[in-house]
Amino acid sequence: MAALRDAEFAALQSLLKAPSKDAVRQLCQECFSSPPAAFGPLAQRACPGLAAGPEEAEQLVSALHNLTRHVVYCGLTRAEDILSLFPENFHQNLKNLLTKIILENISVWRNEAQASQISLPRLVDMDWRVDIKTSSDSIIRMAVPTCLLQLKIQEDAALCGNNPVVSALTVELSKETLDTMLEGLGRIRDQLSAVANK
Amino acid sequence: SQQFSALTEVLFRFLTEPKEVERFLAQLSDFATMNKISLGPLKNIVKSILLVPNGALKRNLSSEQVKADFIALGLSEEKASYFAEQWKVNSPTLTRLAVGQTLMINQLIDMEWKFGVTAGSSELEKVGSIFLQLKLVIKKGSQLENVYVELTLPQFYSFLHEMERVKTSLESFS
Numbered sequence: 001m002a003a004l005r006d007a008e009f010a011a012l013q014s015l016l017k018a019p020s021k022d023a024v025r026q027l028c029q030e031c032f033s034s035p036p037a038a039f040g041p042l043a044q045r046a047c048p049g050l051a052a053g054p055e056e057a058e059q060l061v062s063a064l065h066n067l068t069r070h071v072v073y074c075g076l077t078r079a080e081d082i083l084s085l086f087p088e089n090f091h092q093n094l095k096n097l098l099t100k101i102i103l104e105n106i107s108v109w110r111n112e113a114q115a116s117q118i119s120l121p122r123l124v125d126m127d128w129r130v131d132i133k134t135s136s137d138s139i140i141r142m143a144v145p146t147c148l149l150q151l152k153i154q155e156d157a158a159l160c161g162n163n164p165v166v167s168a169l170t171v172e173l174s175k176e177t178l179d180t181m182l183e184g185l186g187r188i189r190d191q192l193s194a195v196a197n198k
Numbered sequence: 199s200q201q202f203s204a205l206t207e208v209l210f211r212f213l214t215e216p217k218e219v220e221r222f223l224a225q226l227s228d229f230a231t232m233n234k235i236s237l238g239p240l241k242n243i244v245k246s247i248l249l250v251p252n253g254a255l256k257r258n259l260s261s262e263q264v265k266a267d268f269i270a271l272g273l274s275e276e277k278a279s280y281f282a283e284q285w286k287v288n289s290p291t292l293t294r295l296a297v298g299q300t301l302m303i304n305q306l307i308d309m310e311w312k313f314g315v316t317a318g319s320s321e322l323e324k325v326g327s328i329f330l331q332l333k334l335v336i337k338k339g340s341q342l343e344n345v346y347v348e349l350t351l352p353q354f355y356s357f358l359h360e361m362e363r364v365k366t367s368l369e370s371f372s
Contacts, residue, residue, distance in 0.1 A: 146368075171304050178364060179365070
């Protein structure tokens with residue numbers, strides 16, 4: 001699978017006009033993290049001198065985004081693999097610079113991709129407290145311990161953009177329920193260690 | 199007095215299984231026919247009698263106190279003793295039922311789980327990370343609600359650790 005189309009590699013050559021290597025580095029990082037919807041504003045902000053007009057700027061941003069994402073997707077880790085993505089006539093120094101920048105950032109980007117992948121709502125925090133029920137409308141004096149568990153759950157990050165929705169769910173468990181739950185969790189742990197030891 | 203013990207038996211069977219309303223009513227009507235009493239007055243008497251154990255349960259009365267209450271209400275010593283005996287035998291079950299009826303907020307009813315490996319995603323061709331998914335069934339008011347949560351492996355181990363601490367805490371208060 002080709003990483004980019006020829007036109008996209010051509011767009012990348014605009015980077016030759018960049019003021020410094022750090023500027024290129026910064027741009028790569030921003031392009032990787034940016035969702036396609038935000039290319040326009042990013043292009044205007046970050047590449048004023050690099051491209052002839054707004055369209056070319058957006059093409060550059062898009063090409064950088066696709067290149068970095070492609071490397072992360074394929075899990076390339078060696079310089080040779082990344083270098084081989086570029087076409088024959090691509091500017092040598094630019095090719096080396098881009099490869100170096102990508103290699104520097106690859107593990108951070110990989111973690112970012114993994115953290116933002118789709119999933120069920122995720123647990124972000126949990127708290128508990130143990131109460132003793134001393135009285136109720138059905139029985140005036142008793143001493144029954146009970147557990148209140150609060151789970152903070154965050155909805156799918158991709159759906160929420162920059163404003164993750166965190167909901168708090170408070171659940172009450174009796175001692176019997178807790179014992180059953182621990183039994184289940186223990187079974188999960190045993191299975192996990194069986195899988196890990198294979 | 200045989201009649202009384204039969205009636206008491208019917209009463210206690212209902213108290214220990216309060217959901218068996220139809221069975222209770224059927225047994226009452228059998229009792230009425232067998233002893234040639236009409237059902238209406240019998241039901242009224244039973245209603246009044248049931249007030250005593252229900253009040254006793256609320257206030258954690260001992261069997262002597264229940265017996266004293268019945269005698270104060272005009273029951274013979276023999277019958278009151280019999281009832282108090284039955285009370286002593288049944289009170290652990292009855293107490294447990296009363297505690298069970300106590301308000302619980304968002305009670306956890308059930309937990310299902312699955313875990314597996316994420317093989318790939320649209321961002322990463324090969325992943326190989328372990329995920330754990332829990333489905334918690336929670337009773338909100340009278341309805342059941344399902345809550346789905348995903349945990350990473352470190353989160354799971356810390357969850358397990360915390361739950362074990364809760365268990366130790368609950369046990370020390372029992």
